Amino acid sequence: MSKFVGQRVKRTEDPRLIKGLGHYVDDIRLPDTLHVAFLRSMYAHARITNIDVSEAMNTPGVVAVYTGRDLGEKIGPVPCAAALPDLKVPDHRPLASDKVYFVGHPIAAVVATDRYAARDAVDLIMVDYEELAVVVDPEEAAKGGAVVHEKFGDNVAYKLTAGEGDIDAALASADKVIKQRILNQRLAPIAMEPRGVLARYLPGEEELTVWSSTQIPHLLRTQLALMIGIPENKLRVITPEVGGGFGSKLNVYGEEALLGWISMQLGKPVKWIETRRENMASTIHGRGQVGYIEVGCRNDGTITGLRYNVFADLGAYHQLLTPAIPTLTGLMLSGCYKIPAIQINVTGVFTNKMATDAYRGAGRPEATYVVERAADLVAAELGLDPVEVRRRNFPKPDEFPFKTATGLFYDSGNYEAALDKALQNADYARLREEQKRARDEGRIIGIGVSTYVEICALGPSQAMPAGGWESATVRIEPTGKVTILTGASPHGQGQETSFAQIAADELGVDIGDVTVIHGDTSIVQYGIGTFGSRATAVGGTAVYIAIERLKEKANKIAAHLLQADISKVVWDENGFNLEPEPAKVAAGAGVPEADLPAGQAPGASLPEPQIEGKKSLSLQDIALAAHLAKDLPPDMEPGLSATYFFEPKNFTFPFGTHIAIVEIDRETGEIKFQRYVAVDDCGKVINPMLVDGQVQGGIVQAIGQALYEEVVYDEQGQLVTGTLMDYAVPKAAMLPWFELDRTETPTDVNPMGVKGVGEAGTIGATPAIVNAVVDALSPYGIRHIDMPIKPENVWKIVNQQS
Amino acid sequence: MKKAISINVNGTPHNTEVEPRMLLVHYLRDALALTGTHVGCETSLCGACTVLMDGQAVKSCTIFAVQADGSQVTTIEGLAQNGELHPVQEGFWERHGLQCGYCTPGMIIAAAQILERNPNPSQEEIRHGLEGNLCRCTGYQHIVEAVEYAAKKS
Numbered sequence: 001m002s003k004f005v006g007q008r009v010k011r012t013e014d015p016r017l018i019k020g021l022g023h024y025v026d027d028i029r030l031p032d033t034l035h036v037a038f039l040r041s042m043y044a045h046a047r048i049t050n051i052d053v054s055e056a057m058n059t060p061g062v063v064a065v066y067t068g069r070d071l072g073e074k075i076g077p078v079p080c081a082a083a084l085p086d087l088k089v090p091d092h093r094p095l096a097s098d099k100v101y102f103v104g105h106p107i108a109a110v111v112a113t114d115r116y117a118a119r120d121a122v123d124l125i126m127v128d129y130e131e132l133a134v135v136v137d138p139e140e141a142a143k144g145g146a147v148v149h150e151k152f153g154d155n156v157a158y159k160l161t162a163g164e165g166d167i168d169a170a171l172a173s174a175d176k177v178i179k180q181r182i183l184n185q186r187l188a189p190i191a192m193e194p195r196g197v198l199a200r201y202l203p204g205e206e207e208l209t210v211w212s213s214t215q216i217p218h219l220l221r222t223q224l225a226l227m228i229g230i231p232e233n234k235l236r237v238i239t240p241e242v243g244g245g246f247g248s249k250l251n252v253y254g255e256e257a258l259l260g261w262i263s264m265q266l267g268k269p270v271k272w273i274e275t276r277r278e279n280m281a282s283t284i285h286g287r288g289q290v291g292y293i294e295v296g297c298r299n300d301g302t303i304t305g306l307r308y309n310v311f312a313d314l315g316a317y318h319q320l321l322t323p324a325i326p327t328l329t330g331l332m333l334s335g336c337y338k339i340p341a342i343q344i345n346v347t348g349v350f351t352n353k354m355a356t357d358a359y360r361g362a363g364r365p366e367a368t369y370v371v372e373r374a375a376d377l378v379a380a381e382l383g384l385d386p387v388e389v390r391r392r393n394f395p396k397p398d399e400f401p402f403k404t405a406t407g408l409f410y411d412s413g414n415y416e417a418a419l420d421k422a423l424q425n426a427d428y429a430r431l432r433e434e435q436k437r438a439r440d441e442g443r444i445i446g447i448g449v450s451t452y453v454e455i456c457a458l459g460p461s462q463a464m465p466a467g468g469w470e471s472a473t474v475r476i477e478p479t480g481k482v483t484i485l486t487g488a489s490p491h492g493q494g495q496e497t498s499f500a501q502i503a504a505d506e507l508g509v510d511i512g513d514v515t516v517i518h519g520d521t522s523i524v525q526y527g528i529g530t531f532g533s534r535a536t537a538v539g540g541t542a543v544y545i546a547i548e549r550l551k552e553k554a555n556k557i558a559a560h561l562l563q564a565d566i567s568k569v570v571w572d573e574n575g576f577n578l579e580p581e582p583a584k585v586a587a588g589a590g591v592p593e594a595d596l597p598a599g600q601a602p603g604a605s606l607p608e609p610q611i612e613g614k615k616s617l618s619l620q621d622i623a624l625a626a627h628l629a630k631d632l633p634p635d636m637e638p639g640l641s642a643t644y645f646f647e648p649k650n651f652t653f654p655f656g657t658h659i660a661i662v663e664i665d666r667e668t669g670e671i672k673f674q675r676y677v678a679v680d681d682c683g684k685v686i687n688p689m690l691v692d693g694q695v696q697g698g699i700v701q702a703i704g705q706a707l708y709e710e711v712v713y714d715e716q717g718q719l720v721t722g723t724l725m726d727y728a729v730p731k732a733a734m735l736p737w738f739e740l741d742r743t744e745t746p747t748d749v750n751p752m753g754v755k756g757v758g759e760a761g762t763i764g765a766t767p768a769i770v771n772a773v774v775d776a777l778s779p780y781g782i783r784h785i786d787m788p789i790k791p792e793n794v795w796k797i798v799n800q801q802s
Numbered sequence: 803m804k805k806a807i808s809i810n811v812n813g814t815p816h817n818t819e820v821e822p823r824m825l826l827v828h829y830l831r832d833a834l835a836l837t838g839t840h841v842g843c844e845t846s847l848c849g850a851c852t853v854l855m856d857g858q859a860v861k862s863c864t865i866f867a868v869q870a871d872g873s874q875v876t877t878i879e880g881l882a883q884n885g886e887l888h889p890v891q892e893g894f895w896e897r898h899g900l901q902c903g904y905c906t907p908g909m910i911i912a913a914a915q916i917l918e919r920n921p922n923p924s925q926e927e928i929r930h931g932l933e934g935n936l937c938r939c940t941g942y943q944h945i946v947e948a949v950e951y952a953a954k955k956s
Contacts, residue, residue, distance in 0.1 A: 010895055010896065010898075011895070011898065013903070014894070014895045014900060014903075015895070017900055017903030017906055018878075018887070018891040018894050018895055018900065018903075018906060018910065019838070019878065019879065019881075019882060019887075019891070020836070020837070020838015020839065020877065020878030020879045020907045021838065021879070022838075022903055023837070024837075024840070024904065026831075026837070026841070027831075027837035029835065029837075115828075116821070116823070116824075190938055191902070191904075191938060192840075192842050192848065192850060192902065192904040192905045192936065192937065192938050192939075193840070193842070193902065193904040194842070241902075241903065241904075242902065243840070243902045243903065243904030243905075244901075244902040244904060244938050244939055246938070273841075275844055276842065276843040276844055276845065276848070277844075491902055492901035492902030492903065492939050493901065494901065689898045690898065692898070692944070693898050693901055693939075693940055693941075693944055696940060696941035696942075696943045696944065697901065697938070697939045697940050697941040698941070699941055700941035700942070701938070723843070723845055723847070724843050724845065724847040724848055724936070725845065725847055729936050729938065731932070731933050731936065731942075732928070732929040732930075732932040732933060732935075732937075732942040732945070732946065733926075733929040733930050733932075733933050735929070735941065735942060735943075737925070737943065738941070738943055761941075
């Protein structure tokens with residue numbers, strides 16, 4: 001058994017965080033920093049006829065006020081990386097100039113000596129608006145009427161059809177075709193740390209440093225360099241501690257470019273920290289799909305075809321991946337089933353709202369919800385147990401790699417094993433008996449099952465807009481300490497620990513001797529970032545392979561120093577040994593402390609490696625020899641480090657089964673969890689404690705979508721859910737105890753067999769919960785109910801019919 | 803017009819002149835450079851800014867610094883004593899009670915208050931006690947376990 005990998009290792013990042021000593025963007029203090037506050041549109045759609053900033057400018061402490069007209073085209077457009085045929089792309093600048101297109105659209109930026117003064121001055125800017133017709137509902141937007149962007153003539157940003165198999169024939173020849181309107185409501189990601197930017201331009205060095213709370217420091221650097229017009233090698237992006245992202249910080253925002261630009265104008269550091277109200281209105285939202293499904297089946301429950309006609313509510317502008325999110329929905333419409341014909345027809349529409357984009361799961365929760373609701377609709381139509389419908393449509397383990405009608409190859413899977421384990425853990429048969437008894441007693445209990453598969457470890461570069469690889473540098477310093485530079489930029493997932501676990505095992509060092517550095521583009525080689533459940537499966541693999549490369553070099557040095565043929569030098573956790581038997585000089589696991597002469601600082605001359613007579617060399621001996629470089633094999637570079645850019649050959653496809661058991665309060669319509677059972681298969685587990693944490697957090701966001709959360713705009717496009725008072729983020733007391741378990745099906749997509757787990761809970765759980773509520777309400781003739789399932793709606797169903 | 807206030811923070815007295823409208827959380831963060839207390843919503847809904855004021859857990863984003871005049875404030879930086887982690891801090895580390903860490907200082911302060919009032923809370927009581935604090939990462943289960951760990955420990 002590995003010493004670290006697979007163990008519940010406590011996180012190395014925690015001590016600073018539990019003491020309040022970590023540094024998020026707003027915790028970084030630079031002398032003479034100016035503070036920025038934004039004036040944002042209070043209208044969803046309006047022409048700006050006049051802006052008067054004179055009073056704001058005269059406020060004490062105010063240094064500058066910038067409007068969209070001041071800015072013109074000095075900063076390039078906010079980028080959209082989604083390449084879709086005939087996509088309409090509106091010109092999206094950091095500040096509105098002639099028109100505003102959504103509530104929260106930034107109009108002016110005030111720069112002042114403190115944040116209170118900046119916000120005071122925002123209130124003194126006078127804007128004259130001429131209100132324009134507003135479009136909020138995506139289906140209405142597609143039909144015509146009010147137009148968001150006049151120059152496009154209509155609101156359809158793109159149309160896309162995908163899928164394989166003859167869907168018309170499949171539906172025509174099916175025993176039953178079931179139709180259902182399906183809603184994936186708009187959600188707000190709500191990272192607990194709102195966005196924040198600190199920018200500092202040094203006019204002498206001509207260098208701009210941008211601290212931003214982002215998931216993608218390197219991609220952000222490239223895009224900001226292009227937007228601001230500064231050479232990329234004069235721009236440094238640093239992501240300090242990031243207080244959650246969930247996709248909302250997988251983006252390039254106008255504010256990030258604007259802050260950099262303002263710092264260059266003023267030659268001083270400038271800081272903007274998003275308020276929660278701004279975060280609700282002006283940070284991307286997720287989901288926002290209204291669709292119509294047609295599912296065809298045979299009378300035995302075999303699903304023969306699935307069509308999904310969907311209106312994707314894009315909002316007023318494209319952010320980085322806005323139009324691409326529904327394409328991920330299309331890819332995952334087969335779920336974990338053999339469905340011979342699948343078709344998705346996407347109509348992406350502009351509305352006078354904030355952009356939607358990647359929110360935990362990003363298109364896949366929508367697909368899973370569609371497929372898992374479809375499976376239950378089939379079961380209800382045919383009077384079959386939902387579990388049996390699922391079983392009937394699973395590909396068997398020997399059918400992998402399994403090709404879907406959406407064009408994917410699922411590399412590995414054993415769906416029935418996860419299902420069986422979950423059924424056993426939940427004691428499904430007994431639950432059904434109890435449900436029957438409870439119904440006889442007048443209680444309303446529902447059992448919901450979801451068997452999901454997700455697409456993770458994004459992904460091969462061919463399938464990604466800006467590279468799907470990830471990078472790592474692993475370095476052994478002269479004193480034997482190990483430094484890892486990862487291009488993935490974790491922000492809560494715990495890779496400082498899990499990558500150190502990998503390194504500690506592979507290098508035979510103590511985990512405390514490994515430091516993982518990330519999120520600084522001037523220190524870390526180019527990387528892609530943390531999203532799409534990719535950091536460990538792609539970034540961790542890069543670390544793993546870099547270590548292998550480093551050990552190859554170390555092995556050559558060891559053979560040279562031991563004056564042996566390389567074939568006679570064997571690695572074990574203590575180092576490189578001349579003989580296979582573990583004859584040890586340096587005993588013990590970790591790398592021993594550098595044997596520096598007493599009283600000598602490490603900065604002084606390094607000690608000579610003691611090689612003579614040894615039959616075994618620790619990595620520390622080799623690292624020292626590699627840096628002293630006095631006795632290396634001919635033509636070998638000094639130093640001991642390796643960099644690897646890992647390009648995955650495929651996505652990974654984690655899967656599992658989630659089972660929710662709910663009881664409905666007849667008097668109030670309230671939905672209470674009785675139990676929640678989940679079995680997830682994310683392949684090889686590096687740290688089970690971190691995996692549990694990811695799954696639990698993911699499930700709670702799914703519970704949020706199923707039961708509580710909804711971004712609401714009224715018909716004038718006013719954001720009704722603009723604070724945490726109105727937007728219901730789940731609280732501790734609303735939630736059940738999660739009974740988690742795992743299966744482990746290997747994958748050969750990467751050498752460690754890691755699949756990714758960051759989004760599993762959010763993808764797998766939502767339909768389980770809705771299926772449970774629908775199951776509870778099935779005696780009332782209910783086959784579907786839209787999210788979020790509010791007690792009010794449940795109460796109406798129960799009390800109209802009882 | 804600035805007003806002189808005297809606040810004892812983590813055992814150290816501070817005499818400062820502040821604007822009457824300065825929030826306690828900005829006083830702690832900007833005037834005293836104690837940045838462990840976070841701002842998450844500015845409306846006392848998320849609890850990231852929770853500190854102890856005269857022993858009561860309060861949300862420092864909706865209290866003016868002048869209202870804390872003469873009081874004793876404990877922030878996350880002052881919870882550990884003589885280099886020893888508070889049992890709740892230890893519990894969060896042991897039980898993986900945090901991911902991104904942003905809600906954590908407020909969550910730990912709130913949890914410490916729960917245990918002070920009820921040394922052996924049930925899971926339900928812990929969950930109820932944490933209703934004023936939002937966490938978006940953990941799903942709370944490990945936080946509940948962290949508080950249970952601390953209860954056993956203290």
